[in-house]
Amino acid sequence: MRFMLTAGVIALVLSGCAATSSDTPTTPFAVFPVGADVDYQLGGAYPPPPSVTVVTRDSLDDPEPGLYSICYVNAFQTQPGAEWPDDLVVLEASGARLVDPNWPDENIIDISSAAKRVDAAAKVTVSIDRCASAGFDAVEFDNLDSYTRSQDALTLDNAVDFATVLVVHAHKLGLAAGQKNTGELGTRGRDDIGFDFAVLEECDQFDECASFTDVYGDAVIDIEYTDELRRPFAQVCVDAATPASTILRDRNLSPAGSSEYVYESC
Numbered sequence: 001m002r003f004m005l006t007a008g009v010i011a012l013v014l015s016g017c018a019a020t021s022s023d024t025p026t027t028p029f030a031v032f033p034v035g036a037d038v039d040y041q042l043g044g045a046y047p048p049p050p051s052v053t054v055v056t057r058d059s060l061d062d063p064e065p066g067l068y069s070i071c072y073v074n075a076f077q078t079q080p081g082a083e084w085p086d087d088l089v090v091l092e093a094s095g096a097r098l099v100d101p102n103w104p105d106e107n108i109i110d111i112s113s114a115a116k117r118v119d120a121a122a123k124v125t126v127s128i129d130r131c132a133s134a135g136f137d138a139v140e141f142d143n144l145d146s147y148t149r150s151q152d153a154l155t156l157d158n159a160v161d162f163a164t165v166l167v168v169h170a171h172k173l174g175l176a177a178g179q180k181n182t183g184e185l186g187t188r189g190r191d192d193i194g195f196d197f198a199v200l201e202e203c204d205q206f207d208e209c210a211s212f213t214d215v216y217g218d219a220v221i222d223i224e225y226t227d228e229l230r231r232p233f234a235q236v237c238v239d240a241a242t243p244a245s246t247i248l249r250d251r252n253l254s255p256a257g258s259s260e261y262v263y264e265s266c
Contacts, residue, residue, distance in 0.1 A: 027174030030137065031196050032068045034218040035244040037265045042072055043253035049263060054221070054245070056140065056199070059127045063136045070178065070199070071131030075124050075166055076143035076159065080105040088120055090153045100149055108146045111162040112154055120162065125169050132173035139170050140178035140199045144185075156184065160193055167194040178221075183211035190215050197221070202228060203243070204236045213243055222246040226262050237266035 032038075038054040045061045055063070056070040063069030077100055078084045089107040090098040097107045109124075111117045131139050144163060147154035159182075167177040171194070179185065179195040189195045197219035203209035205228050212220050220243040224236060233248045250262040 026171045029171060029174050029176045029196075030068075031176050031219050032070070032138065032221075032245075036068070038221050038245045038247055039263065040221075040223050040247060040249055040253060041255070044255035046255040046257070049265075051265065056221075059131050059139075062134055068138070069136045070138045070140055071128075071134070071136035071175070073124065073127045073131065073139055073141055074106070074143060075127075075141040076111070076146040076162070077103070077106040077108055084109070084123070088116060088123070090150050092151070098149075098151060098153070100143075100146065106143075108150050108154070110153070111158045114161075117158075117162050117165070121165050121169075124166060128166065128169055128173065128175070132175055136175065138176035138178060138197070140180050141166055142180045144180055144182045160185070160188060163189075163193045163195075179212075179216075183208050186211075187215055199223075200243070201225070204239070204241075204246075205230050209241045209243060213241070218244055220245065224248050225251045227251050233264055242266065 032054045036054045037051045038056070039048040039052045040056050042056065042058055045057050048055050048064060048067070052067065054068045054070065056072055057063065058072050078089065084107060086097070088110055090110045092098050100106045100108065109120050111120055128139055141163060144159055147156060147159045170177040176196040177194065179189040179198045181200055182189070198212045198216045200209070200212055200220065200222045202224055203212060203222045204224055209222065222243045222245070224233065224246065226248060236242055237246065244266070246266045248262060248264040250260045252260055254260040
């Protein structure tokens with residue numbers, strides 16, 4: 001049976017009050033196998049290479065049958081084309097919506113108060129519900145670090161509070177929950193929020209892999225990109241600091257068969 005997170009529980013968690021285990025029943029979940037070969041398919045779903053046993057896909061795609069499947073949710077910024085009211089996104093002084101400089105079709109969700117976090121969570125959990133009903137095993141929450149692009153409208157503590165309710169909801173649905181990037185969380189991602197694993201981008205490029213493996217051990221996935229490697233990928237793979245589940249992908253995460261497609265695994 002899948003459990004739904006009620007508005008009362010959302011408000012309780014986001015207000016900073018700890019819910020008891022009886023308030024928030026949790027469905028058993030599993031983290032991906034240690035050292036598994038993974039594939040990261042956000043540019044479009046395709047049959048993964050034969051060695052792959054873990055696949056990440058967008059929340060609007062279906063999981064790969066028979067494999068451990070992670071569902072991508074853009075939890076702290078709006079999805080392109082999604083309708084969000086002005087009072088739930090960060091606004092500039094001019095009244096215009098603040099956008100992510102690298103993704104100008106994404107607005108930064110306003111999670112600056114408990115009331116806003118309740119309303120925002122009600123929208124984001126729809127995607128988490130879809131991940132569970134589609135048959136995914138886990139969910140990763142992207143743009144946790146959007147507070148750093150909020151022109152000081154948001155704080156790390158706001159992000160921690162919001163992430164906590166999303167992880168509670170995921171666990172109630174039987175989904176493991178992954179931290180995306182944001183090494184500045186340190187142990188708070190695991191101990192305060194309740195993340196079970198981490199998904200990183202370019203931890204070798206930025207020499208920060210240990211910031212995550214020190215917290216999550218082998219429950220870490222890293223994606224390096226062809227356009228910004230600081231050394232040959234073979235050297236990345238033999239480095240003891242590199243997570244066991246590390247892959248090399250083209251920047252656009254193109255589907256197999258595309259002229260831009262690149263995939264290698266350690």
